[in-house]
Amino acid sequence: MGRIAERTYHHGDLRRAVIDAALEAIRESGPTGWSLRELARRAGVSHAAPAHHFGDKAGVLTAVAAEGFALFADALEEAATEGPRETGLAYIRFALAHRPHFEVMFRPELYRLDDPELSAARERAGAVLAASGDALATDPARARAATIGAWTFAHGFAELWLSGALPESADGDPEEIARSVIEVLFGRNR
Amino acid sequence: MGRIAERTYHHGDLRRAVIDAALEAIRESGPTGWSLRELARRAGVSHAAPAHHFGDKAGVLTAVAAEGFALFADALEEAATEGPRETGLAYIRFALAHRPHFEVMFRPELYRLDDPELSAARERAGAVLAASGDALATDPARARAATIGAWTFAHGFAELWLSGALPESADGDPEEIARSVIEVLFGRNR
DNA sequence: CAGACTATCTTGCCATTGACAAGATTCAAG
DNA sequence: CTTGAATCTTGTCAATGGCAAGATAGTCTG
Incomplete structure (x- = not known):
């Protein structure tokens, strides 16, 4: 059977x-x-x-968000071994490959933030992002700004791509375009 | 009366x-x-x-989105006279000051994209962003990447701040933090 | 393996909602 | 004042979220 x-x-x-x-x-x-x-x-x-x-409905969305953050943390942790650049690309790749999860994860009013499983996965992902950001900064005093810069870029790219606001989302290859942007924002060698 | x-x-x-x-x-x-x-x-x-x-409900959301894009285009056009850096900050400032509008604008599945008034305002805003991005690029060959980089940063910053994902959103000043990030991503002199 | 217990799923119900139709009221134009 | 159009109300229906009570099927204990 x-x-x-x-x-x-x-x-x-x-x-x-x-x-x-x-x-x-x-x-x-x-x-x-x-x-x-x-x-x-x-x-x-x-x-x-x-x-x-x-x-209830929020319970379903909580489960979706929790699963999303767990998969997200897994993907980031794996990519982090290859450096911050690949981590950022993994962020974007995850959003596009798991659109339904992603669309719920960053809309906390839809689900229950106090879910323990969810919080754990969320913090796991946050830790990877913080570490990757630090690796990006030339000047340690600007580590925090570099982290936020990398995070907000990856997030904004994913959101705009998914919403169809970027003209390139009609035909372009997201990863290729993201790489070219990273090169401009963060330089070639990081 | x-x-x-x-x-x-x-x-x-x-x-x-x-x-x-x-x-x-x-x-x-x-x-x-x-x-x-x-x-x-x-x-x-x-x-x-x-x-x-x-x-119907989508009609209300269409009206909200159309009004939002009109206000957005106004704000961007005004800020654009002071350079791309201020334009980016205006993007973020708009999102935080007009949260309800912003939360609808980039969720096209909620409203009717074919609304003519909405499309006009949306294109007006897009034109400002494209022009500001060009002004950011040192190398004209990378103008498009710079535009996308600036746009996605501003958008991601706004989204993450509004969703409460950035730890700083608890107490920090968004505009000040955004400025420090811009400095790291785009340098001091632009 | 029998009985009790518990988790899982079903049926039934009610207030609320979105959408539509038909009627009432007010405004504007001539 | 009359007529037509715009605006708003009332009435209705299927669908929904959420709850309560009951039915079914595994599981545990002895």
């Missing part, structure tokens, strides 16, 4: 199924353009089943 | 009142955390009155 859940009373892994349904719905209609009942339908369960696992 | 509208059958300026109610609601609960009926209540009219002026 395959791993596909049979249609029984118990779903098997409804939690996972609802999160996946939410990610799809977010991709299609944005972080708030869907209903809990729609997720239930996509998962093939009754309209109230998701509430058992997540409580 | 004062300018405050009496409670008559005709409101006087319901369109303005609904937009203002929307801006307040967005400030309190985000770009989608409110209902049309709530706006109607805030404006003191019946639940279906706003529909006459805006059609």
